[in-house]
Amino acid sequence: MISQKFCVALLHWEFIYVITAFNLAYPITPWKFKLSCMPSNTTYDFLFPPGISKNTSNLNGRYEAVVETKLNSSGTYLSNLSSRTTFHCCFWSEEDKNCSVYTDDIEGKAFVTTVNSLVFQQTGANWNIQCWMKEDLKLFICNIESLFKNPFKNYDLKVHLLYVLLDVLEESPLLPQKDSFQVVQCNCSVHECCECHVPVPTAKLNDTLLMYLKITSGGAVFHSPPMSAQPINVVKPDPPLGLRMEITDTGSLKISWSSPTLVPFQLQYQVQYSENSTKYIRKTDEIVSATSLLVDSVLPGSSYGAQVRCKRLDGLGIWSDWSALLTFTTQDVIYFPPKILTAVGSNISFHCIYKNEKKIVSSKKIVWWLNLAEKIPQSQYDVVDDHISKVTFPNLNATKPRGKFTYDAVYCCNEQECHHRYAELYVIDVNINISCETDGYLTKMTCRWSPNAIQSLAGSNLQLRYHRSSLYCSDVPSIHPVSEPKDCHLQRDGFYECIFQPIFLLSGYTMWIRINHTLGSLDSPPACVIPDSVVKPLPPSSVKAEITVKIGLLKISWEKPVFPENNLQFQIRYGLSGKQVQWKMFEVYDAKLKSASLPVPDLCAVYTVQVRCKSLDGLGYWSNWSTPAHTVVMDVKVPIRGPEFWRLISEDTTKKERNVTLLWKPLMKNDSLCSVRRYVVKHHTSHNGTWLEDVGNHTKLTFLWTEQAHSVMVLAINSIGASSANFNLTFSRAISKVNIVQSLSAYPLNSSCVILSWMLSPSDYNLMYFILEWKILNEDSEIKWLRIPSSVKKYYVHDYFIPIEKYQFSLYPIFTEGVGKPKIINSFAQDDEKHQHDADLYVIVPIIISSSILLLGILSVSHQRMKKLFWEDVPNPKNCSWAQGLNFQKRTDIL
Numbered sequence: 001m002i003s004q005k006f007c008v009a010l011l012h013w014e015f016i017y018v019i020t021a022f023n024l025a026y027p028i029t030p031w032k033f034k035l036s037c038m039p040s041n042t043t044y045d046f047l048f049p050p051g052i053s054k055n056t057s058n059l060n061g062r063y064e065a066v067v068e069t070k071l072n073s074s075g076t077y078l079s080n081l082s083s084r085t086t087f088h089c090c091f092w093s094e095e096d097k098n099c100s101v102y103t104d105d106i107e108g109k110a111f112v113t114t115v116n117s118l119v120f121q122q123t124g125a126n127w128n129i130q131c132w133m134k135e136d137l138k139l140f141i142c143n144i145e146s147l148f149k150n151p152f153k154n155y156d157l158k159v160h161l162l163y164v165l166l167d168v169l170e171e172s173p174l175l176p177q178k179d180s181f182q183v184v185q186c187n188c189s190v191h192e193c194c195e196c197h198v199p200v201p202t203a204k205l206n207d208t209l210l211m212y213l214k215i216t217s218g219g220a221v222f223h224s225p226p227m228s229a230q231p232i233n234v235v236k237p238d239p240p241l242g243l244r245m246e247i248t249d250t251g252s253l254k255i256s257w258s259s260p261t262l263v264p265f266q267l268q269y270q271v272q273y274s275e276n277s278t279k280y281i282r283k284t285d286e287i288v289s290a291t292s293l294l295v296d297s298v299l300p301g302s303s304y305g306a307q308v309r310c311k312r313l314d315g316l317g318i319w320s321d322w323s324a325l326l327t328f329t330t331q332d333v334i335y336f337p338p339k340i341l342t343a344v345g346s347n348i349s350f351h352c353i354y355k356n357e358k359k360i361v362s363s364k365k366i367v368w369w370l371n372l373a374e375k376i377p378q379s380q381y382d383v384v385d386d387h388i389s390k391v392t393f394p395n396l397n398a399t400k401p402r403g404k405f406t407y408d409a410v411y412c413c414n415e416q417e418c419h420h421r422y423a424e425l426y427v428i429d430v431n432i433n434i435s436c437e438t439d440g441y442l443t444k445m446t447c448r449w450s451p452n453a454i455q456s457l458a459g460s461n462l463q464l465r466y467h468r469s470s471l472y473c474s475d476v477p478s479i480h481p482v483s484e485p486k487d488c489h490l491q492r493d494g495f496y497e498c499i500f501q502p503i504f505l506l507s508g509y510t511m512w513i514r515i516n517h518t519l520g521s522l523d524s525p526p527a528c529v530i531p532d533s534v535v536k537p538l539p540p541s542s543v544k545a546e547i548t549v550k551i552g553l554l555k556i557s558w559e560k561p562v563f564p565e566n567n568l569q570f571q572i573r574y575g576l577s578g579k580q581v582q583w584k585m586f587e588v589y590d591a592k593l594k595s596a597s598l599p600v601p602d603l604c605a606v607y608t609v610q611v612r613c614k615s616l617d618g619l620g621y622w623s624n625w626s627t628p629a630h631t632v633v634m635d636v637k638v639p640i641r642g643p644e645f646w647r648l649i650s651e652d653t654t655k656k657e658r659n660v661t662l663l664w665k666p667l668m669k670n671d672s673l674c675s676v677r678r679y680v681v682k683h684h685t686s687h688n689g690t691w692l693e694d695v696g697n698h699t700k701l702t703f704l705w706t707e708q709a710h711s712v713m714v715l716a717i718n719s720i721g722a723s724s725a726n727f728n729l730t731f732s733r734a735i736s737k738v739n740i741v742q743s744l745s746a747y748p749l750n751s752s753c754v755i756l757s758w759m760l761s762p763s764d765y766n767l768m769y770f771i772l773e774w775k776i777l778n779e780d781s782e783i784k785w786l787r788i789p790s791s792v793k794k795y796y797v798h799d800y801f802i803p804i805e806k807y808q809f810s811l812y813p814i815f816t817e818g819v820g821k822p823k824i825i826n827s828f829a830q831d832d833e834k835h836q837h838d839a840d841l842y843v844i845v846p847i848i849i850s851s852s853i854l855l856l857g858i859l860s861v862s863h864q865r866m867k868k869l870f871w872e873d874v875p876n877p878k879n880c881s882w883a884q885g886l887n888f889q890k891r892t893d894i895l
Contacts, residue, residue: 025210025225025226025227025228026091026225026226026227026228027227027228027229028131028227028228028229028234029093029095030132030234030311030316030317030318030319031093031094031095031130031318032093032094032128032129032130033091033092033093033128033129033130034091034092034093034126034127034128034129034147035089035090035091035126035127035129035144035213035224036089036090036091036092036125036126036127037087037088037089037125037126037222038087038088038125039087039088087125087222089222089223089224089225090225091129091224091225091227125146125215125217125220125222126146126147127144127145127146127147127215128143128144128145128147129142129143129144129145129213130142130143131143131227131229131234132234132235132236132318133200133205133231133232133234133235133236134235134236135235135236135237135238135260135262135263135320136262137200137202137205137231137232137235137262137264138199138200138202139197139198139199139200140197140198140199140200140209140229140231140234141195141196141197141198142161142186142195142196142198142211142213143193143194143195143196144159144186144193144194144195144196144213144215145192145193145194146192146193146217156216156217157188157192157194157215157216157217158185158188158215158216158217159185159186159188159194159196159213159214159215159216160183160184160185160186160213160214161183161184161186161196161198161211161212161213161214162181162182162183162211162212162213162214163181163182163184163198163209163210163211164180164181164182164209164210164211165200165204165207165208165209165210166207166208166209166210167207167208184196184197184198198211200231204231205230205231205232206230206231206232207230207231208228208229208230209228209229209230209231210226210227210228211226211227211228212224212225212226212227213227233315233316233317234316234317234318235263235265235312235317235318236311236317236318236319236320237260237263237267237310237311237312237317237320238260238262238320238321239260239308239309239310239320239321239322239323240257240258240259240260240269240291240308240309240310240320240323241257241258241259241260241323242256242257242258243255243256243257243306243307243308243323243324243326244256244257244326245304245306245326245328246328247298247330247334247336247337247338248294248336248337249336249337250336251298251334251336251351251353251388252294252295252296252298253294253295253296253298253304253328254292254293254294254295255271255273255292255293255294255295255306255308256291256292256293257269257291257292257308257323258291259291259310260310260320263312265312265313265314266289266312266313266314267289267310267311267312267313268287268288268289268310268311268312268313269287269288269289269290269291269308269309269310270285270286270287270308270309270310270311270319271285271286271287271288271293271306271307271308272284272285272306272307272308272322273293273295273304273305273306273307274304274305274306275295275302275303275304276302276303276304277299277301277302277303289313298330298334299330299353299355299360300330300331300332300333300334300353300354300355300360301329301330301331301332301355301358302329302330303327303328303329303330304327304328304329304330305325305326305327305328306325306326306328307322307323307324307325307326308322308323309321309322309323331421332354332355332356332419332421333352333353333354333355333412333419333421334352334353335350335351335352335410335412335421335422335423336350336351336352337350337423338423338424339407339423339424339425339426339519340423340424340425340426340519341426341428341457341517341519341520341522342396342425342426342427342428342522343427343428343429343430343522344396344397344398344427344428344429344430344431345395345396346395346396346427347392347393347394347395347396348392348393348396348425349382349390349391349392349393350368350390350391350410350412350423350425351384351388351389351390352366352368352388352389352390352391352412352423353387353388354366354387354389354412354413354414354419356414356417360387361387361414362386362387363383363384363385363386363387363388363389364383365414365415366381366389366412366413366414367381367413367415368380368381368389368391368410368411368412368413369410369411369413369418370408370409370410370411371402371408371409372409372411372418376391380392380393380394389412391410391412393425396425396427397427398427398428398429399425399426399427399428406426406457406458407424407425407426408424408425408427409422409423409424409425410422410423410424410425411423426457426519428457428515428522430513430515430522430523430524430525431524431525432449432450432451432513432524433449433450433527434447434448434449434464434511434512434513434524434527434529435447435448435449436448436509436511436529436531436534437534437535437536437620437621438503438505438531438532438534438535438536438620439535439536440535440536440537440538440561440563440564440623441538441563442503442505442531442535442563442564443501443502443503444499444500444501444502444503445499445500445501445503445509445529445531445534446497446498446499446500447464447486447488447497447498447499447500447511447529448491448495448496448497448498449464449488449495449496449513450494450495450496451494451496452494457515457517459517459518460515460516460517461515461516461517462488462496462513462514462515462516463485463486463488463513463514463516464485464486464488464496464498464511464512464513464514465483465484465485465486465511465512465513465514465523466483466484466486466509466510466511466512467480467482467483467484467509467510468504468507468508468509468510469507469508469510470507471506471507471508472506472507472508472530473508473510473528473529473530474508474510474528477510477526477527477528478510478526479510479512479523479526480510486498486500486511500531503531504531505530505531505532506530506531506532507530507531508528508529508530509528509529509530509531510526510527510528511526511527511528511529512524512525512526512527532564533619533620534619534620534621535564535615535619535620535621536620536621536622536623536624537561537563537564537568537613537614537615537620537623538561538562538563538623539561539611539612539613539623539624539625539626539627540558540559540560540561540570540611540612540613540623540626541558541559541561541626542557542558542559543556543557543558543609543610543611543626543627543628543629544556544557544558544629545574545607545608545609545629545630545631546631546632547600547603547607547631547634547636548597548636549634549635549636549637549720550636550637550720551597551636552603552636552637552673553597553598553599553600554574554597554598554599554600554607554609554631555595555596555597555598556572556574556595556596556597556598556609556611556629557594557595558570558594558595558611558626559594560591560594560613561613561623564615566615566616566617567591567615567616567617568591568613568614568615568616569587569588569589569591569613569614569615569616570587570588570593570611570612570613571585571586571587571588571611571612571613571614571622572585572586572587572588572596572598572609572610572611573585573586573609573610573625574586574598574600574607574608574609574610575607575608576602576605576606576607576608577605577606577607577608577630581608586598589616591616602669602670603636603637603673603674604633604636604669604670604672604673604674604675605631605633605669606630606631606632606633607630607631608628608629608630609628609629609630609631610625610626610627610628610629611625611626612624612625612626633669633674633675634674634719635673635674635675635718635719635720636673636674636720637673637720638673638718638720638721638722638723638724639667639671639672639673639676639716639717639718639722639723639724640670640671640672640673640723640724640725641667641671641716641723641724641725641726641727642667642713642714642715642716642723642725642726642727643664643665643666643667643679643699643714643716643727644664644665644727644787645662645663645664645665645712645714645727645729646662646663646664646729646771646773646785647660647661647662647663647729647731647819648660648661648663648783649661649705649731657704657705657706658704658705658706659702659703659704659705660702660703660704660705660710660712660731661700661701661702662681662700662701662702662703662712662714663699663700663785664679664699664700664714665699666699667716671716672716672718672723673718673720674718675718675719676697676716676717676718677697677717677718677719678694678695678696678697678717679694679695679696679697679698679699679714679715679716679717680692680693680694680695680714680715680717680722681693681695681701681703681712681713681714681715682712682713682714682715682726683703683710683711683712684710684711684712684713685707685709685710685711686707686708686709687707688707705731708732708733708734709730709731709732709733709734709818710730710731711728711729711730711731712728712729712730712731713726713727713728713729714726714727729814729819730816730817730818730819731818731819732817732818732819734818735765735815735817735818735819735820736818736819736820736821737821738763738765738813738815738820738821739761739820739821739823740760740761740762740763740765740767740813740820741758741759741760741761741811741813741820741821741822741823742758742759742760742761742823743758743759743823744756744757744758744809744811744823744824744825745757745758745825745829746807746809746825746827746828746829747828747829748801748803748828749796751800751801751802751803752798752799752800752801753796753797753798753801754796754797754799754801754807754828755794755795755796755797756772756794756795756796756797756809756811757793757794757795758793758794758811758823759793760793760813763813765815765816765817765820766815766816766817767790767813767814767815768790768814768815768816769787769788769789769790769814770787770788770789770790770792770811770812770813770814771785771786771787771788771811771812771814771819772785772786772788772795772797772809772810772811772812773785773808773809773810773811773812773822774797774799774807774808774809774810775807775808776802776805776806776807776808777805777806777807777808777826778806784799806826806827807826807827807828808824808825808826809824809825810822810823810824811823811824
């Protein structure tokens with residue numbers, strides 16, 4: 001019966017506790033706060049630190065709860081006790097030290113139960129509490145640490161946190177039911193410390209979290225006053241990341257870090273740093289909103305330490321834990337900046353502070369060296385203050401790599417003493433040429449550039465950036481503050497290639513190459529490109545080449561490409577087909593023309609022709625050459641002349657007949673233009689008149705010579721017609737007896753050449769030319785012949801002549817009226833020394849001259865040797881004592 005009444009009373013107490021929770025909820029602070037419980041009928045100063053008000057009125061009672069604790073009869077120290085004590089609990093903190101306690105308040109008595117524990121009756125109970133939202137915004141954490149230390153027995157500590165998430169906390173909200181509270185059991189360690197985890201959905205971060213603690217310790221159960229918090233307002237970020245320290249280009253110490261990555265709001269940072277130098281020791285604490293802090297007056301040989309933490313910048317928030325301590329020690333020689341990356345033609349400066357042992361060197365005593373090989377002139381020095389020296393390098397040239405070193409070492413020295421540390425100077429040529437071309441379809445623009453100028457800079461990253469203006473380019477391209485990167489891909493030829501697609505033909509694309517490096521960024525000079533001005537057209541199509549019939553010109557025709565639509569100029573290259581064509585060029589500036597006719601030296605050769613095009617205004621690029629077109633060899637004109645021919649005459653004395661066999665050489669292409677289909681012999685006699693005889697492709701014809709005079713002519717026929725100029729040969733019995741060749745001589749020059757000379761007598765006949773025949777004598781060998789102009793009196797015959805053979809030479813004078821009587825010789829001339837001398841003169845004279853020079857050299861050397869041999873030991877009489885004072889140039893008579 002008593003148990004049932006107690007359960008009813010306990011349920012009634014919990015219901016009333018929930019009702020009052022809204023008006024009594026303690027707002028969770030961003031710092032630690034305490035939960036203190038003490039007996040209502042006693043006041044113990046040791047429960048509260050000095051300065052805390054122990055008010056016994058009902059004022060400020062919203063943070064307190066009267067707790068009745070029931071005795072656990074199983075406790076060793078509680079078995080013989082029967083007293084019951086009422087405890088009152090409240091929240092307080094170092095910032096808010098007001099803790100009011102209920103006494104006779106009716107509402108407070110509703111929470112009163114008795115505690116039979118002598119331990120708590122004597123000392124009360126205290127806990128340190130801190131609550132926060134994790135940076136991942138998924139977990140709300142409360143940490144409870146017991147301040148009660150029992151010297152006799154370590155009572156079990158169990159903590160439960162009861163919570164509910166409410167949309168809004170108003171003055172008179174709809175009261176939550178008891179069942180709406182959720183319970184989480186906190187994890188407690190042996191050190192009387194517990195941690196409670198409350199999961200919070202992302203959508204509930206701005207809601208109100210209402211909660212209270214149920215603490216079981218020392219056999220008693222305590223209920224805390226209600227607490228409330230908005231999770232978003234008590235976020236505890238993770239410590240800042242990547243803490244680092246470095247000396248800036250201006251000589252300051254820069255402490256920098258990275259913010260935590262998950263926080264959805266801006267942060268403020270608290271930086272603690274210390275300095276330990278030869279001058280002083282100091283510690284400083286600063287709060288900043290940036291992720292870096294500059295410390296002035298950095299000294300060489302000093303030690304610096306730093307830590308940083310963060311919390312929300314606006315509104316409430318909880319400081320994160322401190323980052324790990326970072327220490328940084330400066331060197332005895334400080335360069336700032338320690339490394340410089342710059343472009344050719346720029347001016348840069350280095351600063352230096354030099355510490356020698358324990359003393360900082362005066363800036364007036366500092367000298368500068370380049371690579372420890374070249375002293376920098378003092379005109380480039382500047383004194384910044386007593387300890388800082390500055391050197392300036394004007395109009396820099398590109399750094400020349402020295403082995404594995406790709407920089408110049410700049411040394412700051414104490415007069416003649418130099419420290420081993422140095423500054424590094426990287427100077428690169430950023431004049432990178434960017435070339436772009438628009439394709440013939442006007443759909444994309446391809447830009448190319450080479451990184452060769454900066455390949456020596458290890459660790460650099462190159463990026464093409466561009467800005468597109470709405471129309472055309474400015475007169476002076478400049479780097480625009482708003483730009484976009486462009487992906488470029490390295491090609492096999494070492495160039496980077498970037499493709500813009502789609503494009504705006506009339507827009508101005510300002511481009512430059514950005515060189516990103518850990519030492520900084522450099523930009524190449526910008527270039528502006530208009531896609532319409534860098535078009536590479538498609539090559540002309542339907543290219544044809546032919547040699548025109550009868551005219552004899554190389555005609556080339558083509559079709560212009562569809563794009564671009566503006567006027568184009570054309571360029572033609574042509575040459576004889578072969579492995580290596582020797583091209584000739586021809587320009588066509590008339591955009592309306594689609595063909596051109598060109599003279600060529602050989603109408604019967606195969607020509608290769610290609611055509612390309614470019615914008616007529618000169619902008620853009622030449623297109624690729626068109627597909628090669630080739631001419632076809634065909635007859636373009638009638639043969640220039642008929643073949644040269646000669647005759648062989650065989651006479652049948654029994655029948656008194658003469659048979660004439662005509663012999664001719666096939667026409668070459670240059671004479672036949674360009675082929676010969678057949679030969680036709682044209683006969684003419686006084687009796688039979690003129691007739692034609694078709695020989696076909698044969699090169700000889702035999703006919704019967706029956707009349708006093710018989711004229712023949714050999715015509716070459718091609719697809720166009722018969723040759724226009726032909727040789728005429730008349731066989732006349734009367735003229736065959738005309739003898740004008742008085743003498744003929746043959747002189748062998750060597751086995752491949754024979755010189756022939758002859759003498760002529762005057763004649764009334766019209767001499768056209770000579771025919772020379774030769775053959776091996778006494779053999780039925782082939783007769784060879786050639787035509788010699790009539791003005792020649794000596795001729796060199798080139799053939800293979802066998803020295804032991806005898807040759808017959810016959811010289812025929814050819815008149816308009818017929819063939820004259822030949823002069824025939826059967827051997828080479830042997831008795832004419834003059835001609836032989838003429839033939840061999842050009843061989844003998846060089847031999848004689850060379851022999852004479854060699855002989856003179858031998859005589860000169862022999863003379864010197866003989867002189868040395870015979871006169872080396874003969875004394876000079878002038879050196880003798882008896883000859884002193886005598887004049888050897890003056891004659892004296894000997895008596």
